[in-house]
Amino acid sequence: MKAEISFILNGSEVNVTIDGHLRLIDILRNTMSLTGTKEGCGEGECGACTVIVDGRAVNSCLYPAHEIEGKSVTTIEGLRMPEHKLSEIQQAFVDNGAIQCGFCTPGMIMSAKALLDSNPNPSDEEIRDALQGNLCRCTGYVQIVEAVKSVAGQIMGKK
Amino acid sequence: MRRFDYLRPKSLKEALQLKKTIAGAKYISGGTDLIVQIKNRELQPTTLISLRSIPELARIEINGGARIGALATISDLIQHIELGHNYPVLIAAAKRLGSLQIRNVATTGGNLCNCSPSADMALPLLVLEAKVRLQSAKASREIPLSEFFKGPGKSCLSSDEIMTDILLEPPSQKTKATFLKKGRVKMDLAIASLALLVEIEGGRCRKARIAAGSVASMPLRLFDVEALLEGSTISKDSVSKAQQLARDTVSPITDLRATEEYRRHVVGVYMKRGLEKVFG
Ligand SMILES: Cc1cc2nc3c(=O)[nH]c(=O)nc-3n(C[C@H](O)[C@H](O)[C@H](O)COP(=O)(O)OP(=O)(O)OC[C@H]3O[C@@H](n4cnc5c(N)ncnc54)[C@H](O)[C@@H]3O)c2cc1C
Ligand code: FES
Ligand code: FES
Numbered sequence: 087m088k089a090e091i092s093f094i095l096n097g098s099e100v101n102v103t104i105d106g107h108l109r110l111i112d113i114l115r116n117t118m119s120l121t122g123t124k125e126g127c128g129e130g131e132c133g134a135c136t137v138i139v140d141g142r143a144v145n146s147c148l149y150p151a152h153e154i155e156g157k158s159v160t161t162i163e164g165l166r167m168p169e170h171k172l173s174e175i176q177q178a179f180v181d182n183g184a185i186q187c188g189f190c191t192p193g194m195i196m197s198a199k200a201l202l203d204s205n206p207n208p209s210d211e212e213i214r215d216a217l218q219g220n221l222c223r224c225t226g227y228v229q230i231v232e233a234v235k236s237v238a239g240q241i242m243g244k245k
Numbered sequence: 246m247r248r249f250d251y252l253r254p255k256s257l258k259e260a261l262q263l264k265k266t267i268a269g270a271k272y273i274s275g276g277t278d279l280i281v282q283i284k285n286r287e288l289q290p291t292t293l294i295s296l297r298s299i300p301e302l303a304r305i306e307i308n309g310g311a312r313i314g315a316l317a318t319i320s321d322l323i324q325h326i327e328l329g330h331n332y333p334v335l336i337a338a339a340k341r342l343g344s345l346q347i348r349n350v351a352t353t354g355g356n357l358c359n360c361s362p363s364a365d366m367a368l369p370l371l372v373l374e375a376k377v378r379l380q381s382a383k384a385s386r387e388i389p390l391s392e393f394f395k396g397p398g399k400s401c402l403s404s405d406e407i408m409t410d411i412l413l414e415p416p417s418q419k420t421k422a423t424f425l426k427k428g429r430v431k432m433d434l435a436i437a438s439l440a441l442l443v444e445i446e447g448g449r450c451r452k453a454r455i456a457a458g459s460v461a462s463m464p465l466r467l468f469d470v471e472a473l474l475e476g477s478t479i480s481k482d483s484v485s486k487a488q489q490l491a492r493d494t495v496s497p498i499t500d501l502r503a504t505e506e507y508r509r510h511v512v513g514v515y516m517k518r519g520l521e522k523v524f525g
Pocket of ligand 3: 185187188189190191221222223224225
């Protein structure tokens with residue numbers, strides 16, 4: 087049984103016709119061709135599929151696509167800046183050596199963004215807690231936490 | 246993933262009606278247990294009936310006690326300031342459940358209805374002597390949570406019922422409670438866990454409520470240890486007796502997370518640590 091749903095994707099309204107068993111990650115990658123969101127485990131353990139739904143970080147591999155009806159979804163592509171520039175948080179990951187193979191990075195950055203949007207000046211513990219659901223096999227996490235801290239600092243500096 | 250239909254009823258009545266008419270349908274709340282089970286082919290429902298579009302099911306109300314809608318997410322509980330103030334042990338457990346991404350969608354009712362022996366929310370709710378409200382098309386009933394669990398994946402919820410609310414008595418100023426959990430890493434399912442609530446008067450334990458997770462076929466109230474502690478003065482000797490009895494009362498298994506012996510050991514240590522913590 088197919089159904090049409092509409093939702094906001096990275097700021098623009100979209101309408102898609104979908105099957106009942108599809109997950110949000112299927113719509114993003116296969117229907118919308120937004121392949122920045124990665125599927126690692128497909129069962130909530132790794133966080134590679136993290137996107138933001140109505141301000142909250144969620145695993146798109148466990149999110150039934152039907153549930154995004156009327157909601158707002160932000161993916162890594164939604165952070166794109168004019169003229170192919172990187173957003174502040176993306177640049178901070180580059181500058182801090184927080185990316186090696188890069189597979190975890192989009193999910194990691196979406197978790198970091200959800201945190202910074204709701205808490206612009208998080209403590210180390212709050213950063214680690216918000217990133218607990220994002221696994222990285224390469225970096226050892228230290229540089230990732232540094233990258234998030236550097237953006238938190240910058241936001242603070244701007245105030 | 247095997248194909249299934251997905252329905253989003255807007256009222257409880259409609260959800261109950263749909264379930265009656267569709268063979269092989271399952272209710273879904275956050276889906277953090279269910280979607281994984283479907284992926285692993287433990288379940289093959291024809292239809293998922295989502296409870297997420299029924300607004301009254303997600304409400305949290307403080308009314309002397311508390312009424313927590315079954316669809317309130319773990320993050321909803323953590324963000325509810327009054328709930329945390331009145332029932333800190335509930336929030337201590339909520340903060341240890343899964344990752345932030347999981348807590349943002351996982352629901353309190355889903356955690357109970359999945360009936361895992363490791364269900365983190367079950368423990369504080371057991372020691373707070375919560376009741377759950379179960380609704381069918383015909384009737385509604387309220388039962389103590391301690392009578393809800395019947396075994397791994399089994400409860401007294403019948404297939405035509407929805408858990409609508411979790412009900413808590415007003416908090417008592419006289420009690421102290423704590424939650425302890427051992428996981429392989431912070432966000433993992435418990436290897437063993439324990440919640441403890443006591444009322445102390447003049448060094449004597451007047452009331453004790455104890456529940457343990459991942460050490461039996463369901464989240465377990467340790468009634469024998471409660472009886473041992475109640476009325477006794479708290480001393481090195483009574484703590485050590487409680488520790489021994491807790492170890493003997495549980496019936497854990499060995500699986501990929503831990504051995505039976507280790508789980509028994511952790512429960513004993515947590516019994517002691519929990520008592521030391523609440524008796525300060
Ligand atoms: C990576 C990961 C980590 C996890 N970590 C933890 C952890 O640390 N601790 C822990 O306890 N759990 C953990 N879990 C398990 C899971 O997230 C929780 O049990 C969660 O609370 C389940 O809620 P849900 O809303 O997602 O349930 P669902 O998956 O939607 O439902 C679970 C079951 O309950 C039934 N059901 C749901 N709601 C109702 C209702 N209102 N009435 C009747 N039946 C209902 C469904 O039909 C289904 O059978 C983890 C899961 C994952 C994927
Ligand atoms: S792919 Fe979703 S958590 Fe791993
Ligand atoms: S950079 Fe390789 S998994 Fe994180």
